[in-house]
Amino acid sequence: MSAATKRVNRRRFLNLLGGSAAIPYLMSAGSPSAAGLSGKITMIKGPHSADEAKYEAEIIDDFKKTNPNAEVEFTTYDWANMNAQLTAGFASGSPADVQYLVDLVYPAYAERGVLHDMTAWVSDPSWKSEHDAIQPFAWQLAKSSKGTWGVPVLGAVYNIFVNLDLLNAAGVADTWNKSYSDMMAAAKATTKGDTFGFSMRTRVSDYAFWDWFPYIHNAGADILNKDWTANGLAGSEDAMQFLIDMHNAKVTPPVGSVDWQGQFDLFKAGKIAIYHGETPEINDLLAKPPPFKWDVAYAPPGPKAQTVMGNFGILSVAAASKNKDLAWAFIKHWASGPEVGRFASEVNLQVVRTDIVNQLYADKPAMQKIQKEFVPRVKGLQPHPKILTMLQQIWPVAENAYLGNLSGRQAIGQMGDIINKLA
Amino acid sequence: METATSHFQLSEDEHRKQRFRAAMRHNLTAYAFLAPILVFFLIFMAVPVVWLFYLSFQHDGILAPAQFAGLDNWRRTFSDSLVLKCIINTLYYCAMAIPTVFVLGMIVALSLSMVRRGAALLRIIIYFPTLQASLIVALIWTFVIHPDFGLLNLGIRALTGVKLNFLGDPHFAMPTIAMIEVWKGLGFWAILFLSGLLALPQDLYHAAELDGAGPIRRFFSLTLPLMKPTFYFAVIFATIVNLQLFDSVFVLTDGGPVDSTATIAWYIYRSLFTFSDPGFGATLSFVLVVVVLALTALQTWLLRERA
Numbered sequence: 001m002s003a004a005t006k007r008v009n010r011r012r013f014l015n016l017l018g019g020s021a022a023i024p025y026l027m028s029a030g031s032p033s034a035a036g037l038s039g040k041i042t043m044i045k046g047p048h049s050a051d052e053a054k055y056e057a058e059i060i061d062d063f064k065k066t067n068p069n070a071e072v073e074f075t076t077y078d079w080a081n082m083n084a085q086l087t088a089g090f091a092s093g094s095p096a097d098v099q100y101l102v103d104l105v106y107p108a109y110a111e112r113g114v115l116h117d118m119t120a121w122v123s124d125p126s127w128k129s130e131h132d133a134i135q136p137f138a139w140q141l142a143k144s145s146k147g148t149w150g151v152p153v154l155g156a157v158y159n160i161f162v163n164l165d166l167l168n169a170a171g172v173a174d175t176w177n178k179s180y181s182d183m184m185a186a187a188k189a190t191t192k193g194d195t196f197g198f199s200m201r202t203r204v205s206d207y208a209f210w211d212w213f214p215y216i217h218n219a220g221a222d223i224l225n226k227d228w229t230a231n232g233l234a235g236s237e238d239a240m241q242f243l244i245d246m247h248n249a250k251v252t253p254p255v256g257s258v259d260w261q262g263q264f265d266l267f268k269a270g271k272i273a274i275y276h277g278e279t280p281e282i283n284d285l286l287a288k289p290p291p292f293k294w295d296v297a298y299a300p301p302g303p304k305a306q307t308v309m310g311n312f313g314i315l316s317v318a319a320a321s322k323n324k325d326l327a328w329a330f331i332k333h334w335a336s337g338p339e340v341g342r343f344a345s346e347v348n349l350q351v352v353r354t355d356i357v358n359q360l361y362a363d364k365p366a367m368q369k370i371q372k373e374f375v376p377r378v379k380g381l382q383p384h385p386k387i388l389t390m391l392q393q394i395w396p397v398a399e400n401a402y403l404g405n406l407s408g409r410q411a412i413g414q415m416g417d418i419i420n421k422l423a
Numbered sequence: 424m425e426t427a428t429s430h431f432q433l434s435e436d437e438h439r440k441q442r443f444r445a446a447m448r449h450n451l452t453a454y455a456f457l458a459p460i461l462v463f464f465l466i467f468m469a470v471p472v473v474w475l476f477y478l479s480f481q482h483d484g485i486l487a488p489a490q491f492a493g494l495d496n497w498r499r500t501f502s503d504s505l506v507l508k509c510i511i512n513t514l515y516y517c518a519m520a521i522p523t524v525f526v527l528g529m530i531v532a533l534s535l536s537m538v539r540r541g542a543a544l545l546r547i548i549i550y551f552p553t554l555q556a557s558l559i560v561a562l563i564w565t566f567v568i569h570p571d572f573g574l575l576n577l578g579i580r581a582l583t584g585v586k587l588n589f590l591g592d593p594h595f596a597m598p599t600i601a602m603i604e605v606w607k608g609l610g611f612w613a614i615l616f617l618s619g620l621l622a623l624p625q626d627l628y629h630a631a632e633l634d635g636a637g638p639i640r641r642f643f644s645l646t647l648p649l650m651k652p653t654f655y656f657a658v659i660f661a662t663i664v665n666l667q668l669f670d671s672v673f674v675l676t677d678g679g680p681v682d683s684t685a686t687i688a689w690y691i692y693r694s695l696f697t698f699s700d701p702g703f704g705a706t707l708s709f710v711l712v713v714v715v716l717a718l719t720a721l722q723t724w725l726l727r728e729r730a
Contacts, residue, residue, distance in 0.1 A: 084696040091485050108699045112487040194571070202591075205677035256591025256680045257570040389698045400681045403593070 038069030039323045041330060044089065045100035046079045048154075048280065048347040055346050063333045070326055083388075090114040090318070097321040098330055101150060102313050103141050103381045104388045109316075110149040111385040116317040117147035121328050130332065137378065138352035142314045144383040150314025151335045154343070155350040157279050157374050158210040158309040160299065165292040166190045166197075166273040176274065177300045180242045183274070187251035190273035197251040199263045200243075200276040202402050204395040206260040211276040212398060213309040215239040217379045218302025223390055224382050224423060231419035233412050239302060240401065241408025248404050255402045282366050283348045296366050298374060310378040312352065350375050386422045394418050472712075478705035485701045496706040505682060505690065506707065510714065512597060513686045517665045519601040520608075525657065527605065528612030533642075535613065536620045546617070550610035557670035564603050564675075590676055593683035600671050600684055607671075612657065619653035620646070655726045659719055666715050687711045 049055065056074040063072060075096065077085040083105060089095040090109065101109065109115050122131055131139075138152035160177075167173040167186060176186035187197030201208035216222065221236035247255055258266065267275040268290045285294060298308045315331040317324055333339060341356045343349075350371055351360060361367035381387055394415040401411035433441070454461075479496050481489035500506055531549060538545060552560070567575045568589040580586055589599040623646065631641050669688035672678060678685035678693070687707065695704035 081696075083699070084692075087486065087696055087699065109486070112483065112699070114486050202680075203677070204679050254570065254586070254588045254591055257586075257588040258591075262569075386698075389700075392693070392697060396679065396682045399679060403681070405681075 037067050037326050037329050039326050040071040040073065041097035041321070041323050041326050042073045042075060043098035043100070043330070044075050044077055044086075044096035046082055046102075047076050048349060051346070052076060055343055059334055059339050059343065062339060063330055066333075067326075067329065070330075072330055090320075093320060095318040095320055097318055097323060097327040098334075099150075099316045099318055100153075100313050101316050103311055103383050104391075106149055106314060106316060107144045107383040107385045107387060110144055110147060114319050115147075115149045116319045116321065116324060118150060118317060118328070119148040122148050122151060127332065130336065133337070133353045133355045134335075135352050135354055135375075137380065138312060141312050141380050141383055144385070150316035151331050152312055152314050152352045153335050153340050155310045155312040155352055155375070155378070155380075157350050157370050157378065158214070158311075159277065159279060159370055159374060160297045161267060161275045161277050161281070161285075162295050162297055163190075163267065163270060163273045163275075163292050164295055166195065166270070170273075177297055179300050180239075180302075183300050184242070184246060184249065184251075187246065187274060188249060191251040195271050196253055196266070196273070198246055198274045199252050199258075199266070199272045200246075201260050201263070202247075202255045202399060203259060204392055204399070208398070209391045209395060210278070210309055210311065212243065213379075214299040214307055215243060215302065217307040217309070218299060218305050220302075220304030222379075222382060223387065223419060224384060228382065228384055228423065230423050231416040233416050233419070235304075237408045237412045239408070240398075240411050244401050244404065244406075244408055244411070247402045256399065279350065279367065279370055280348045282364065282370075285366075286364065296370055296374075298377065305379070306377065307379040308374045308377040310350065310375065310380055312380060384423075390419050390422050393422070475705040475708050478701050479709055481702050483701060486699065492702055496702045499703060500706045500710060505685060506687075506710065508682055509685045509687045509690045510710075512682075512684065513666055513668060513688075513714075516597055516601050516604075516668055516686065517662065519598060520604050520665055521658070521661045523601070524605045524608050524612050524661070525654075527609055528616050531609065531613035532616035532620055533646075535617050546614060549613055552607050553610040555607065557674050560603060560607050561671070561674040564606075568599060591680055593681045596676055596680060596683045600668070600675065603671055603675070604665075604668070612661075615657060616650070616653065619650050623649050651726075658726065659722055662718050662722060663715055666711065666718070687714070 043056070045052070045056070053074060053076075060072045060074065064070060082102075086095075086099070086101070086105065086109070090112075095114070099115070101115075106115065121127070134152055138155070139148070142148055142150050142152050162176070164173055167176055167190065170186065170189035172182070172186035172189050175182045177183060183198070190197040200211040216233065216236045216239055219236040219239040221234060221239075222232040224230070225232035246252060253263065253266070263272065263275060264277060264281055264284075266272045267277070268285070268288075270290060270292050279296075282296070298306070300306070315334055317327045317331065321327050335353075337353055337356045340351055340353065341360055344351045345360065348364075348367060351357070352375075357371055361371055384390070397406070397411050397414045397418070400406050401408070406414070478484050478489070480492055480494070482492045482495070483489055535542060535545060535549070555563075565573070567573050568587075570576055570586045570588055570591075573589075576586055576589075587595060589595050627645055627649075628641060631645055636644065667688045668686045669692065672684050672686055672689045673692070676684040678689050687710065691704050691707045691711065694700045694707060698704075
C-alpha cells in the first residue's frame, strides 16, 4: 500500500489535529456530566464502507472511555432500502435512538414528528464552540419544519473526475471547463472509438439527479422557489438543453445503458474523459491507481453561479428514544473533531467542520482539494418533506429529454408542473 | 316388539335434528383441521387487507396519526397518469411473459418426458434458475445483456453490427424484464407441466398409436385436451403471480427508463416507502386486488366453459 492510501489511525489523526481543534471536545469529554451517563442506546446508519462496523466500533470504544457505563449498539440499513427500513423502525415504536439520516429523507420524518427537535441542545451555550465549528450552510440543511433535526456531520460531494491523459492528448486539458461550449468541445475531441468524452448518471436508481443539480444551480435555479411554494426551475432551460445536447452528440455512453458503477469502471479503464462521480471513489483510484493521470474538478460556470452539489448526513435522535440524554451525548462525541475527522478519512467523505479542514487529508491531495475548494461552493438540497418524491417523479422527464424526446424548455416545463403539484 | 319398533321410528323433526348434529360433527372436525391455516389467513391476510382498506381513506397512518382523507386517495388514483401506465405496463408484461413461458415450459416438459437417462439431473438443472434470488439473476443477466461485454450483445453485434441498449431503451426494457422472468420461471412451469404429462393415462396413447395417430396428432388430440386441468391452474396462478411483478423491476430498472417498466407492485412500494404516502399506496393495493380478482374471475369463467 502506498503512503497516499495509508489509513489514518487515531493517534496519527490526533497528532495531525495538533490539539487545537480537539481541546474543547477533550475538555467536555472529561467533564463529570459526561462521565455520569449510563444505559443502552442503539445507532443506525447506512454504510459508507465495507468496514463500517469496525470504524463505528472505534468511535464507540472512545465514547466508552469517558462513559464506561454506557452501551451503544450499532446497526446499519441498506442505502437502497433505507426508507423502507427506517419507516419500519419508526413504525415499530422502538426505533434506533441515534439515526444517521441524509438530507433527502430526514425532512419527511421530521414533518411526521418521529424525530426529536434538537434546537435546545444545539443552541446550548456550553456547546457553542462545537456548534460554531460546523459551517452555517450545513446547519441550514439540518433545519426544516421549524426545528433542528440533527447535527450535520458528513457530506458527499458530487465532483467530476477527469482523465488528464485523454484531455492532454486532445489539447483541451486547460480549456475543458472554462464554459459549457468548451466542455462540449472537449467531450467531442476525446470521443474516439469506444472511448467517450463525457458521462453522467441517467438512471433514477443511480440517483442521477446529483449529477444534474450543479448545472441547474449554476443557472440560478432550484427545485423549489425561495419560499418553497412552487417550482423554482425557471431559468434552467438552457442548462437542460446543454445536457440534452451532450447526450445527443454521442459523446456519452447511450442513455441508460451503463449504470453508475459501470461508468466508473469505464473511467478507471481509461474509456471516459470527463466522468461525474462522487468523492468516495477517490479511495478506489488511490488503492488501485489507473494507468493515467487524473484529477478532480467541478462543472464549468453557469450564467449565475459555479456551484458544487453535495448531500449531507445528520445525526438525529428518535422522538421515541427512551434515553435521549445518552443519545445526545453520543452524537456530540460522534460529531467531535477527532471522531468525525477520523471516520471521514477512513471512508473518504467530507466533513462540515471548519476547524479540522487544514489537517484533514494531508496525504490525499485530491480529497484536500475537494474539502478546501469544493465544499465551500456546495449548494445542497432544499430540505422539503417531499424533496425525494419530487426528484424521483421528475426524473423520468429528464430521462426522456436525455433520450432526445424533449427539448430543454419542454423538460423544465414538465418538471415544473410535477413539482407544483407536490409543493 | 311393537314398543321396540316404535322406539326406532323417529319423527321427521328428530331425523332432521340428527342429520344436523351429524353434519355439525363432520363440519366441526373439518374446521378443527382448517383452524391453523384460517387463523394464519386471518392474521396475515384478512386483517392487513381490512387495514389497507381503512388506510385508503386516510392521509398517513403509519408514522403520523391517520387523518381522514375522504375519497382523495381514490380520486388521485384515477387521475394519476402513472397509475394507468403501471396497469398497462403490467398487462403488457403479462401478455409477453405468460404465453412465452407456457410454450417454452411445455416444450421443455415434453422433451424431459422423453429422456430416459439422467432425467433427474436435467430436471434439477432446469429448475435451478427458479431458486435464484432476484439480485443474483440481475447480476447474471448483466453479463448477458450489457451493451459492451454482454454475451447476447456481443452475438447481436457480431451479426448486425448494432449494440442493443436492453435496459436503457424504453422500448426494450420491459421485454428484457419479461425475458429474464421467463428464464427464471421456466424451470417451475416445465416441472409443473412435466408432472401433468406423467400423470396422463398411457393406455389412451397406446390406443391412439394403434389407430395410426402420429406424434403431432396425439399431441393436439390427446395431450393438450387431457392437460386442460393443469393449464387451468397454471393460467390463473401465473396471472396472479405475474401481475405482482416487482423484484426484477426494483433491482434492474427501478421503473425506468421513462417509467417504461413501472408496474403496479413497484408503484405501491414506492408510494408506501419512498414517498411515505401510505394512503395512496393502500389505494393502489386495492387497485391491484381488483385487477387480479377481475382477471382471475374472467379466466375462471372462460376456462370453466371450455374445460
